[in-house]
Amino acid sequence: MTNRIDIDIAERQDFAGGQEFGETGAYERLRGRVRFRVDPFAEPQRGVTDIELAPVDDGGLVSFTADFCILKPRDLSRGNRRLFFDYGNRGNKRALQFFNDAPASNDPISPADAGNGFLMRRGYAIVWLAWQGDLLPGDGRMILDVPVATENGRPITGITRAEYIAAEPGMTTMPLSSLVSTRSYPAASLDTRAAKLTRRRYASSPREEIPADAWSFARVERGGGVDNQGMENAVLASDSHIHLPGGFETGWIYELIYEARDPLVLGLGHVAVRDFVAFLKSGKASASGEANPLAEGDVRMEKAYAWGRSQTGRCIRDFLHLGFNADPAGGRVFDGVMPHVAGAGKMWMNHRFANLVLLPGQEHENHFTPADRFPFSYAVSTDHFTGREEGILKRPATDPLVIHTDTACEYWHRRASLVHTDTKGEDLAQPDNVRVYLWSSSQHYASPLLAGPARGMAQTYFNTVATSMFFRANLDRLDAWATTGEAPPPSRIPLRADGTLVNVEGWRSAFPAIPGVALPRSPSRLERLDFGDAIDRGRITREPPAIIGDDVYPVRVPAVDADGNDVPGVRAPMVQAPLGTYTGWSLRRREHGHGAMVGITGSYIPFADAPDEREQTGDPRPSVLERYTNPQDYVRAIRAAAERLVAEGLMLEEDVERAVQGASDWGRPRHDVRL
Structure with missing residues (x-):
């Protein structure tokens, strides 16, 4: 019995108003x-x-x-016969935002949605497919509908855990999933005595149990009253919400452990991606005879590449580790993959009662997660705690080429050093088909169209370093690698061997003493956790997990220079010619979990404008005007940095002028320097 695919194209229309993109010509959108x-x-x-x-x-x-959604050349013969698969983060389309510097949109159709046109000018067929089966419709998210597992028609129940951290005062009700975009696994019982709700100040703090009569499985409805009584609230029993009448205190970690029912078969998301991409590459018609949308005459897709950032970067790593890059006929699905800001994690979606939306393994949020489990590296190595030998890549016949990229944030928040070290924290050589790059002193989420610095719940400005030029260069390098065998530049990562991968003590000794700036205690720890003896069968039976002794996987961070900026890795023009210190960490303000790191964010700590300000504040870092005599001098420094990256094969020539343009007027709006 073979797998079957039927495709229903409900809509076909011109993309970008029929705009021509270089030699590729016009594009059309299929949905x-x-x-x-x-x-x-x-x-x-x-x-x-x-x-x-x-x-x-x-x-x-x-x-x-x-x-599904596809952007394809109207005339496929004018394209590059390459399929570019954007995994779509939490149901949202991301590729045009980061590769084309376009506005974020789940409905890309206008000329503005094409951004700088990079992917179209290169001739890619851009493909999105819903792979996440626990999302709810809304905001244009792409939806995968998967079945519910049952035991001979009877509901399945099991233990599950959820965390809630209120970002603002007055929140009394949350979905059990913790996010409104995500399906909640219904509570098997509304009796709060059968569940357990606790709170704690930090991830490692003792849990304080909240009495069963102080909360309920319920939701609040709000609407207009009658007889001039104003707005009214009603509290209704709900098997998919938690209600705390006294409200969730901001910054505190609330943890609910309850008996859930109706698990979704979420691992089918991997099957969907595998079978759809294999189908599109085949050029064959669907099971019921519909024409393949990426085949015209003798034109077929010759290569397929996958890109995913954060959640979907982890999904790519999980896809490879579980063997889904082999299609049902034994061929290779993706010829090359580009996981970005995945850190050392995998998706961990192929287990019962999974919640795929949650951020994994931060210092503060969702610290105790099964997402970060051995193996961490693409290379085969041995877990010295258990003696288990494994790697993410272990199937040479179907393993793809890999360009894995992390920012400074992943070293602090997502244990990224374990991607290229063994479990003792020592350097681990990667396979020949893998490149790993640290994007130095940059942040997990780096909007190409950043309007200006923001703080959110942090003590400092969030990191503002621009990095989208690296996506474009890496894709060109990946295509050349897969097509002609021309390898990309060697990995650029911090190493123990040269002293650029250090423990927190070494980092602290080198980081400048900037007045008024508190430092993180350490990068996010990675303890060994016991989720029960059924974990290898995809079933968690122990919540919260037990910490196994004092066993901790060593997590290290990049060494820094006298300004506090990362020394190793690929340094963006803004890092080579800085206007401040750019870090992979930021700390929470007092009302939001004082001193803990704000998940997956970094900091921008501006230099003093001039020498007199530096002297007044006692800042040890040279001021802006001690580095650059005027705005034109700063622009020249940015240009020189960009041209160095081009010469090294890490940036495209077309992006030099974009970097220079962004440096005008002292780098505004990304920087708040006032001279």
């Missing part, structure tokens, strides 16, 4: 739904947790459906 039917007992998907418990049709196949 619709894909129906997948797979044999639950066939080898290619037997590893999907609970697939054997999913309902089947008359042919014995498990069925699930997904949204």
Whole structure:
């Protein structure tokens, strides 16, 4: 029995008003739904947790459906015959935002949505497919509908855990999933005595239990009253919400452990991506005869590349580790992949009662997560705690080329050093088909269209370093690697061997004593956790997990220079010619978890404008005017840095002028320097 795909194209229209993109010409957008039917007992998907418990049709196949969207050259023969798959972060389309410097949009159709046109000028067919099966519709998110697992038609229940951190005062009700965009697993019982709600100040603080009669499984409805009584509130029982009448105190970590029911078969997301991309590459018609949208005459997609950032970077690593880059016929699905800001984590979506939206493994938020589990590296190594030998890449016949990129944030928040060290924290050589790059002194989320510095709940400005030029260069390098064998530049990462990968004590000794700036205690720890003896079968039976002794995987960070900026890695023009210190960490203000790190954010700590300000404040770092005599001098420094990166093969020539333009007027609006 073979897997089947049926594709329904519901909409086909011109993209960007028919605008021509260089030699590629005009693009069109296709949208619709894909129906997948797979044999639950066939080898290619037997590893999907609970697939054997999913309902089947008359042919014995498990069925699930997904949204898809494709931007393709109107004339495929003018394209580059390359499929670019954007995994779509939490159901949102991201590629045009980061590769084309376009505005964020889940409905890209206008000329503005094309941004600088990079992906179109290169001729890519850009593909999105919903892969996350626990999302709710809204805001244009792409939705994957997967079945619920049952035991002979009876509901399945099991223990699950959720965390809630209020970002503002007055919040009394939250979905059990913690986010309104995400389906909540219903509570098997509304009796709060059968569940446990605690709170704690920090991740490692003792848990304080909240009495069962002080909260409820309920939600609040609000609406207009009658007889001039104003707005009214009603509290209604709900198996998908938690209600705390006294409100959630900002910054505190609230943890709910409860018996959930109706687990979704979320591992089918990997199957959907595998089978859809393999189908598009094949050029063949669908099971019911619909034409393949990426095939015209003798034109087929010759290569397929995947890109994902953060959540979807982890999803790529999980996809590879679990063997889904082999299509059902044994061929390679993706020829190259680009996981960005994934750190050392994997998706951990192929388990019962998974919540795929949650941020994994921060110092403060969701610290105790199964997402960060051995193996961490692409290279095969041995976990010295358990003796287990494994790596993310272990199938040479179908493993792709990998360009893995992390920012400074992932070293502080997401244990990124473990991507290229062994479990003792020593340098670990990567396979020949892997490149790893640190984007020095930059932040997890770096908007190409940043309007200006912001603080949020942090003590400092968030990091403002621009890095989108690196996406474009890396994709060109990946394509050349896959097409001609021309390898990208060697990995650029901090190393123990040259003293650029250090422990927190070494980092602290080198970081400048900037007046009024508090420092993080350490990068996010990675303890060994016990989630129960069924963890290897995708089922968590112990919540919260037990910490196994004093076993901690060593997490290290990049060494810094006298300004506090990262020494190793790929240094963006803004880092080579800085206007401040750019870090991979920022700390919470008092009312939001004082002193703990704000998850996946960094800091921008401006230099003093002039020598007299520096002297007045006692700042040890040279001021702006001690570095650059005038705005033109700063622009020249940015140009020189950009040209160095071009010469090193790490940046495209077309991005030099973009970097120079961004440096005008002392780098405004990204910087708040006032001279």
